[in-house]
Amino acid sequence: MALKTEEMVLNMGPQHPSTHGVLRLELKLEGEIINDVIPHIGYLHRCFEKHAEAMTYPQVIPYTDRLDYLASMYNEFGYALAIERLMGIEVPERVEYIRVIMGEFQRIASHLVALGTYGADIGAFTPFLFCFRDRERILHLFEITCGARLLYNYIWIGGLSHDLHPDFIRKSKEFIKDFRPNLKELNELLTYNQIFIDRTANVGILPAETAINYGISGPSLRGSGVKWDIRRNDPYSIYDKFDFEIPVGTGEKGTAGDCWDRYYVRIREMEESLKIIEQAIEQIPQGDVSSAIPRRVKPPAGQIYSRVETPRGELGYFIISDGSVNPQRVKVRAPSFVNLEVIGELCKGHMVADVIAILGSIDIVLGEIDR
């Protein structure tokens, strides 16, 4: 009698330790080899876009916090920027500097979560807590500034809710000083660990052409060797004033565009963010942070697509105004939503353990996928 084999369907999620939220992946397996991956999303759908249509423009800001809850500052930043462009508001210089500082701190905090959880996905639990220790200090900086640790409602249309705390600059400098050695420690513990390299190099290779066609953005795109960063290629706010590198994946440990490259791009981006923060702290002018906040937000009828580079990639707000106080349409082009789409392509032919490695390396947040 000939032995018969059949395809096994394994449901990964929505309750699973490493799907980074309520993502459900339907894996079609041949033993441990993946034949196909079908993502099912929508478990965290909160009708953000529908809610936004029923509210005035400033009221939308707290809701944008909840999109990518690991990078709330940047969601507000992008939204405020879109409305300001639509209304033609000039923002005071100090506000721009504070926004950039906050945005880059948020990028570091978000990458720390991404890298820490990535280590935990691969099986190394200790780097996770090392990363969270450092993230905690950034959250403390946010807390003294605006009172919240996760969902800030800090960046408003035309300004900010509060000025910086008097201790902020000093504490930031201390953090930067302590963080550089910690980053080196993380590299020694995880990045250059041979087992970690074996698990991530040459796994989930994403060629540059495919990445662009799939609309991948952020560190996942740069991991494939594409030098594309909206901060540099389509500058917004005052990013053209700073000197920073755009790290790209080079295939140092395997092939360009593998999981290790995507991971390492994030590590190097944190260093670049530190550089930006240092420059911004040096140059920050004095001034008022709320002088340009409009009393009544009523943009002219029209439409705008405005985008920023969040820790996860290109966050675009497509806003249509009909001239009233409520937006007619707010569409969020969420980077994770677009980046997740490629997972089926990346996972084919790999093993179950690699699905976790690939999923972690594209760093998704379900809050903005499901909106």
Place this chain on the structure above:
Amino acid sequence: MIYDWLFRLTGSETAAAIIQSLLPLFLFILPFALFAVLLERKVSAHMQDRLGPMRVGYHGILQTVADIIKLVQKEDIVAKDNDRLFFDLSPVIVFTGSYAAFAVIPFSGIFLGSNIDLGLIYIVAVTGLVVAGILMGGWASNNKYSLLGAMRAAAQIISYEIPTLLIILVVIMVSGTLNLYTLSEWQTSYFWNWLILGGPVFGIEKLLFIPLMMMSALIIFTSTLAEVNRTPFDIPEAESELVSGYHTEYSGMKFAMFFLAEYANMFAVAAIVSALFFGGFQSPFGYLGDLFNLPWLIPIEQFFWFTVKGIFFVFVQMWLRWTLPRFRVDQLMTFCWKYLIPFAFVILIIVGLITVLV
């Protein structure tokens, strides 16, 4: 020997045997498991800049006791489609397998369960029972994650038994005995006589043995680590991939039995490594009992040294767990079949030639 004393006390061979076989469980394994779980938490916590459990008792020393009480109280959940018989049997078999290994482990000069001449082979044989238990649990859970975990566990444990056995063969060739008690006695109470440093032989032979034995010790430590499914070889459990592998569906006391078996196993393999290569219960530098002419002190000292060695290797296992990431299943097999086994074979042949020729 404790057995003779118990025999005189009870006057019955059966009663003495039963009491003696229960002694390691109540005197050693249970307290050790309680201690090891706490140790694991504290070790991991301090490695990660945390404090670990701090609330129950001074610095959380009673935390595991509280956990056990919680586990005992917990509802024993059995899903509808579980294969009830095998589902219930599995934790018992796994625990029996790891507990039975303690029968031949010499804790001290006067305290060992059974002084059988096939001790080493016996340990390998009974720990093989664990595989059956794990497969049973994974299959009976009727859960795909459990099944994958059980399949991985079976493949892994059976593969890694080969290098373990090859190194055990090396030890047998050098020492000429399979009896763990004799082996420990043979390595006498000075550290230069331990097998890792060539054993109690002298001359050119010892010099040749030292590097070989160090490699052997490394190989057997690695392969036994894989046999007890600890990181970096914890792919059967792999909580980030398979939720928790073969024991996903278990709760309450049945889960506690898997848990207990894991920690008992950790100590068992640590004990094997120390008995084979690190002098077993022997002190590294003579006995205080000899020095002060107090013969009753020697067994206690031996017990002390054995426990210290065991806990040291358990600590190394934890240390590795909280430092290293996890292998992938194919890399794990590659590591075993392409590196450990060929190396073990080469060592076996060289040691064989040395024992014949020198």
Place this chain on the structure above:
Amino acid sequence: MKTAEEIFESLKTKFSEAVITLITDKPVEAFIEAAPMEIDKVCLYLRDEEGFEFNSLMNLSGVDDANGEKVKDENDNEIIKGGTLSVYYHLESTNLKHKITLKVSTDRENPEVASVEEIWRTADWHEREAYDMFGIKFLNHHNLIRILMPYDWDAGHPLRKDYQNPEFYKGMKVPY
């Protein structure tokens, strides 16, 4: 770098005025309006033609223009009859660093648009989302099913302006 006007001028040589029109009177940027059934050809041309090279679709969003006639239905709920639904395409060229916005408008009662999924794979999920939220049917899409809402949601498409929440979904109360 090409502006919307320049792109429009070059497009005119390939497509007739019936297919594309340039809209410049709305803030902030000018955009090109195209016919819904021709959008895939326009997009393919924009992607492959030298001098355009729009290799990336940044965003694709459905919009309810809400420009129809508002009437009351039998349950006294306001619904919209007639008018249009729109789809906006934001294209970008990563080599030439220029951007363009395209718009198609389609009939509200029977919204049908040609799919661009074959041209940019990223359009797959965006189009599914537009279908889910507005009921816009993308012809030739390989798997046009709901994405954010439950697969068997039968109470309509939620981002339409006249969407009514159902009382119950599979026995669960919906308004909370």
